[in-house]
Amino acid sequence: MDVLQAAMDVSLCRAVSVTPAGRSRMPLPIRGGRIGASLAARAYRLDLHDHLLFPGLINAHEHLHVNTVPPLPARAPFPNSYAWIAAFRAHFEEPAVIAALRVPKALRLRHGALKNLLAGTTCVAHHDPWHPALDEPDFPVAVLRDYGWSYALGWPDYGPPAQSSFAATPVDRPWLIHLAEGTDAIAQAELARLDEMGCLAANSVLIHGVGLREHDVDRVIERGAAVVWCPTSNRNLLGRSLDPRRLCAAGRLALGSDSRLSGARDLLDEMRGIVARGELGAGPLLDLVTSQAARILRLPSGGSLAPGALADLVIVEDRGGDERCGLVGIERSRIRAVVRHGVPRIADPDFAEWFDVAGMDAVPVTLDGRPKLLARPLADPALVALEPGLELAAAHRAHDLAMEAGQS
Structure with a gap:
């Protein structure tokens, strides 16, 4: 499967969508990797109460x-x-x-x-x-x-x-x-x-x-x-x-x-x-x-959560106060999920089901000491090793070593 394609429609419910144009508490539908205009009847529904949704930066x-x-x-x-x-x-x-x-x-x-x-x-x-x-x-x-x-x-x-x-x-x-x-x-x-x-x-x-x-x-x-x-x-x-x-x-x-x-x-x-x-x-x-x-930069589908825009977004917890400050000033490890084309790329472990329904394998990692799941295409050990603060989880490293030993 092409990793940039969502396996099914998704509805993000009970979150507050925050953009420079305003805020919305309406469910955010994702259809075919883009923000939809309406909810699909058989969409995977994800309850994100007490969360904020931002366009991908x-x-x-x-x-x-x-x-x-x-x-x-x-x-x-x-x-x-x-x-x-x-x-x-x-x-x-x-x-x-x-x-x-x-x-x-x-x-x-x-x-x-x-x-x-x-x-x-x-x-x-x-x-x-x-x-x-x-x-x-x-x-x-x-x-x-x-x-x-x-x-x-x-x-x-x-x-x-x-x-x-x-x-x-x-x-x-x-x-x-x-x-x-x-x-x-x-x-x-x-x-x-x-x-x-x-x-x-x-x-x-x-x-x-x-x-x-x-x-x-x-x-x-x-x-x-x-x-x-x-x-x-x-x-x-x-x-x-x-x-x-x-x-x-x-x-x-x-x-x-x-x-x-x-x-x-x-x-x-x-x-x-x-x-x-x-x-x-x-x-x-x-x-x-x-x-x-x-x-x-002349990116008509970027920086927005409007219908038709690419479903690239950032999910964070709502910490109260100015909703825009929920993202501005946050540390990267506190981001709950980063999503591209409707599919999570890195997210907290409780989003594991979203990876599964999207047909995306996820690998356990730690980011600045916090546990995360990383999309498998991004979990190449040589790539992860270049990024300070990002590490493959010990169990996954041991599994890879065992696989390498079995192939040698």
Whole structure:
């Protein structure tokens, strides 16, 4: 069976569905891997009283294949990302970096995707060349497709050239580029340079934008372009980040985690830091990682629980108070279930029956010390071993060892 297809219809009952558009206590039907418009007569019914349902999160900027690469040692902030890249060249000679990059790229890509899934992210914008592993039917998350990209204006030797890739990108598809990733004059000049090249338009998605000044933000909003904010990565590399408020209020901001090479552990950690610093509240943050990200990345069925949307969702316990805070600020181990196309991928053990009726084998694991069930296609020991805090349960490890011994 294709692991992305639900085996039967499901009705999630008595939970509160929470989206930026509002809240609903109506049952949530899942039909054929999508949110249904009505309940199926023979649906599997799951009682989720005292639970909240959220759309699967969208990570608007990631480099999936470098999450196991050790970061540079802490040092004074860099003036721009090009200085960081130059400093990192010597870091490639470090034994730990060499060892990390010896892991096959396909496995590193799957690990980056699994890292995202464990934190409730079901769709990722991967800002690097396409790789066949991203097309595998059991890849842990959906990956943004049919988009244009260039890496950065100051690093033209990696990825497509800016002008030609922008010209080749249809106007109804997003075009991504690292831009103004710095605090110096070089970074501050990049938006004007991009505009002079004819590459600033409504489908332009500018990654980082730390060097954008007030009039630059005006220009971004005026053109209908957007910025992806990666505050942890910005602070670690550059010593500061952008002020998100105007871009957020204009609907021109999404959130990304970059990767563990420079950024937060995952999108949940990124959001927790934003709330702790008082930069944005829970409501706007939920919008950044659901509906606003879907609009910016041109994902018509993403970031929503509306009929017809993909049944990608996150289930958490209702802890009372502001329902949006049920997800914003939570630790990944406290997520009750992460669902893709109507099928749980990782969930608490009491969801075992849902795995069964969906025809999905589940493997017992622990996540940050808490017991979970992980969909078998994601429970490859080589993959699990790459993720700190995720371990196959002892009984399952013993079973695998016994099977290997019997085959030898």
